Amino acid sequence: MKNAAKKIYIGLIILFLYAPIGTLMVLSLNASKTRAKWGGFSIKWYIALFQNEEILRALVNTLLIALLSSLVATMIGTIACIAMTGMKRQAKSILMGITNIPMLNADIVTGVSLMLLYISLGIRFGMGTILLSHITFNIPYVILSVMPRMKQLNPSTFEAALDLGSSHINAFFKVVFPDLLPGILSGFLMAFTMSLDDFIITHFTKGVGVDTLSTKIYTEIKKGIKPEMYALSSLIFVTVLTLLILINLSPDKKEKK
Amino acid sequence: MTSKKKWLSVPYLFWSGLFIIVPLGMILYYGLTDRTGAFTLENITAIASAGHAKALRLSLLLSLISTIICFLLAYPLAMILSQIQVKRHNFIILIFILPMWMNFLLRTLAWQTLLEKNGVINHVLTFLHLPALKIINTPAAIILGMVYNFLPFMILPLYNALSKIDINVINAAHDLGADHIYTFFRIILPLSIPGIISGITMVFIPALTTFVISSLLGGGKLLLIGDVIDLEFTKTSNWHLGSGLSMVLMIFILINMVLSAIFDKDGEGSML
Numbered sequence: 001m002k003n004a005a006k007k008i009y010i011g012l013i014i015l016f017l018y019a020p021i022g023t024l025m026v027l028s029l030n031a032s033k034t035r036a037k038w039g040g041f042s043i044k045w046y047i048a049l050f051q052n053e054e055i056l057r058a059l060v061n062t063l064l065i066a067l068l069s070s071l072v073a074t075m076i077g078t079i080a081c082i083a084m085t086g087m088k089r090q091a092k093s094i095l096m097g098i099t100n101i102p103m104l105n106a107d108i109v110t111g112v113s114l115m116l117l118y119i120s121l122g123i124r125f126g127m128g129t130i131l132l133s134h135i136t137f138n139i140p141y142v143i144l145s146v147m148p149r150m151k152q153l154n155p156s157t158f159e160a161a162l163d164l165g166s167s168h169i170n171a172f173f174k175v176v177f178p179d180l181l182p183g184i185l186s187g188f189l190m191a192f193t194m195s196l197d198d199f200i201i202t203h204f205t206k207g208v209g210v211d212t213l214s215t216k217i218y219t220e221i222k223k224g225i226k227p228e229m230y231a232l233s234s235l236i237f238v239t240v241l242t243l244l245i246l247i248n249l250s251p252d253k254k255e256k257k
Numbered sequence: 258m259t260s261k262k263k264w265l266s267v268p269y270l271f272w273s274g275l276f277i278i279v280p281l282g283m284i285l286y287y288g289l290t291d292r293t294g295a296f297t298l299e300n301i302t303a304i305a306s307a308g309h310a311k312a313l314r315l316s317l318l319l320s321l322i323s324t325i326i327c328f329l330l331a332y333p334l335a336m337i338l339s340q341i342q343v344k345r346h347n348f349i350i351l352i353f354i355l356p357m358w359m360n361f362l363l364r365t366l367a368w369q370t371l372l373e374k375n376g377v378i379n380h381v382l383t384f385l386h387l388p389a390l391k392i393i394n395t396p397a398a399i400i401l402g403m404v405y406n407f408l409p410f411m412i413l414p415l416y417n418a419l420s421k422i423d424i425n426v427i428n429a430a431h432d433l434g435a436d437h438i439y440t441f442f443r444i445i446l447p448l449s450i451p452g453i454i455s456g457i458t459m460v461f462i463p464a465l466t467t468f469v470i471s472s473l474l475g476g477g478k479l480l481l482i483g484d485v486i487d488l489e490f491t492k493t494s495n496w497h498l499g500s501g502l503s504m505v506l507m508i509f510i511l512i513n514m515v516l517s518a519i520f521d522k523d524g525e526g527s528m529l
Binding site for chain 2: 010027133139193213248
């Protein structure tokens, strides 16, 4: 009885979180163009999607920025974590405090502050400014997921490798890096997700004529949204879901924590 | 090796200086000057004008209610989830991050379809002979949008903090004669405070400062403080006023940062 109640509660919350997603998927298969009525089953929006250059360009921009920004953020963040282990306690906590600013600050404040920075530096708004902004808010996610791994690391193994004649770089990649990898990967994934879903910061730092999916949707909402958008986001969602299920079904390889 | 490590901090120091610290300085500069560049406090005191004060009050009220609802929904859920085996840890986190892969604007737009007068929810309610729901374009719909969008940010830190509690501590309390309610208030709740603070921050600040949810679900007539700032920057191009109002928001953010620094020293309540 008690267990059943628990399961129902989990189920209700998951229903709440996924109901809009289900709605969008149904809408993407709706032959009628309006959201208000069901005009029969159709895949025409999926076909129209691949002929809509504007949406496809926004998709390419979104993926490009998500990939590049999370890659660069992962590199800078991981290097920063390594550097922080060698720092004095005080310097380290100041740096961690700075790292927390983009996490705790409101997106709108981060967005307008970066916009003001680009204006005063005279940087032209476009893909470049979006990329710089995304790297900035992605680094903290990487640091916060690599740092716990760093703390669990045993420094003796690195020193042992050095004693046994390994070079610094070699010792790092053979000994330290494999231990950090799970943290680095989850940081990368988190950064990628955040970049993909960001609207507010992109809204303030993008140039005229450059759009990611979020900002494209925002302009479309005002003019009336095209059902191709529902089709595209359903495709993205189903792809990710399939990938995650495949990863989770594959047998666990000694990953315990 | 320590001397070499110092060089490694240069890229991040440079980056965070240029893209985190300097931009905040820019907001302070614009917020405290007028168009001619002279010092003024007018952009900040502008918050007291009728329209701005109303927007701030509405934002505070709605985000406070949303945060409380998120907490009340998420805490029992996190407790149930924390009893599931550790092996499933990553999978549980994924379930709550996954919705983010569907664009946030589209998800919020979908609530329009669900809540509309002739929407899905009302069809179900009429079918069950229940009274129809009339919350679209009201503050209640905005609250629903906030709860929906930010609930995962409450669930994850709570789940993280609760699953770290040593089961032996709880068992010891029971062995020493404490009942479930007493154990909850004396052991579980105090030990989960880092998660609670982190969850409240991660929900309250985005909810306080959002500017899209209100226009999507509130019918565009209810202005939140985020909407006002957005208008100042993108429509009227009054960056000075926009920066001044952002500084007012930053006061709330600072209070929050101080609180989380006091209660969550080791970052135990973090999301990841």
